[in-house]
Amino acid sequence: MRRWAPAADHPARPGLRRAGRSARHRPERDADLRRRPREGAEGLDDLSAVDRVAADALALCAIAAPTGAEEERARAVAERLAEAGAAPARDAAGNVVARFGPDDGPAAIVAAHLDTVFPADTPLEPRRSPGALHGPGIGDDCLGLxxxxxxARRLAAGPAPAHPVVLAATVGEEGLGDLRGARALLDACACDAFVALEGHGRDTLQTAGIGSARLRARFTGPGGHSWGDRGAPSAVHALLAAGARAIAAAGGAHVNVGVVGGGTSVNTIAAEAAAEIDLRDADDAALEATRDRVVAALRAATPTGIELVIEPLGRRPAGSTPPAHPLVQAARAARRAAGLPPAEENASSTDANAALGRGLPAICLGLTHGADAHRPDEYVELEPLGPGLAALEALIDALGRGLPQER
Ligand SMILES: [Zn+2]
Structure with a gap:
């Protein structure tokens, strides 16, 4: 596999000049020129680690970052990583990437995603209340960023890790991003352990990735006047009938028709309609079978005179990391070190899926408790964040030492 090779800094992104000035992290030079004493990084503005992380999360949350338009938030993350003493660079996909430790060899990748599910015009007024942070995307995934x-502040302040650690802020994790950023990262960077960070879910350890298959069903027909052309096939009627058949055909497997649209006026036979459908399963073969059933049902229920085109919108692979894998054991040990009880181990759908789909060990960690992700009133709690960060620090230390070889 190729090593990660950062793209040259984009000349049209002046804000990134400082962050992208170095193609590769060089610990010795950093020690001379850029390393700040740890107490300096945190003591300058007199903030505790939790306060500092909270302030960063709020600042990042105030920057819109819908999937596909993560640029401004990426720049802000790169600036923070550079201030921390890292040498972040941007790759061609738009990810922000900073490597610590040896230049060669597979790295432990720790990733948080830049993008949110919220459209660019969503009002963003993140705020701190006593004990909590509020804002769309505050936990998913500004806290991870x-x-x-x-x-990065800890890694830059301490001795360089013996085993490479790559910190990455990824594009394209949500919605139709299809893990574009995580896939590009893994294409470019040899990886031997992958950790996705999320703000929510501190007491769950996600060791498996739920696979998903997403598709758009587009119906087109002749259209016409609702009365004058009565009897002509309607794209909306076809969508309703075929959509209902598709839901039934999933047969208990997860199916969500998340978006529908079509038609132009109440008295016009619809010439166009479309639905976006999300299917999920922990088992890839079962997921394929569900997709085949759903596609067959859509086709069978589409009436004569209506054309149906089915476009794939994305495919996240399913996979899992065995409970005895050193990465899972290191995550459990890190929780113990932070005084946290054993986590519930379960499955989710995150950037970790991109690694799991390649047979790489991967987990997803949460940092604190919160609720209402993917809603404008999302919030995360501050009190559980301290131990969450402590567990993360212990895990990073273990990754930097190098996980014991499996088998
Ligand atoms: Zn997320």
Whole structure:
């Protein structure tokens, strides 16, 4: 596999000049020129680690970053990583990447995602209340991004890790991003352990990735006047009938028709309609079978005179990391070291899926408790964040030492 090779800094992104000035992290030079004493990084503005991470999360949350338009938030993350003493660079996909430790060899990748599910015009007024942070995307995944900066400060202040650690802020994790950023990262960077960070879910350890298959069903027909052309086939009617058949055909497997649209006026036979459908399963073969059933049902229920085109929108592979794998054991040990009880181990759908789909060990960690992700009133709690960060620090230390070989 190729090593990660950062793209040259984009000349049209002046804000990134400082962050992207170095193609590769060089610990010795950093020690001379850029390393700040740890107490300096945190003591300058007199903030505790939790306060610092909270302030970063709020600042990042105030920057819109819908999937596909993560640029401004990426720049802000790169600035924070550079201030932390890292040498972040941007890759061609738009990810922000900072490597610590040896230049050669597979790295432990720790990733948080830049993008949110919220459209660019969503009002963003993140705020701190006593004990909590509020804002769309504050936990999913601004807190994860802020934690990357926290980890970068520790890594830059300490001796360089013996085993390479790559911190990455990824594009394209949500919605139709299809893990574009994580895939590009793994294409470019040899990886032997992958950790996705999320703000929510501190007491769950996700060791398996739920696979998903997403498709758009587009119906087109002749259209016409609702009365004058009565009897002509309607794209909306076809969508309703075929959509209902598709839901039934999933047969208990997860199916969500998340978006529908079509038609132009109440008295016009619809010439166009479309639905976006999300299918999920922990088992890839079962997922394929569900997709085949759903596609067959859509086709069978589409009436004569209506054309149906089915476009794939994305495919996240399923996979899992065995409970006895050193990465899972290191995550459990890190929780113990932070005084946290054993986590519930389960499955989710995150950037970790991109690694799991390649047979790489991968987990997803949460940093604190919160609720209402993917809603404008999302919040995360501050009190559980301290131990969450402590567990993350212990895990990063273990990754930097190098996990014991499996088998
Ligand atoms: Zn997320």
């Amino acid at each position: 802020a934690a990357l900066a926290h980890v």
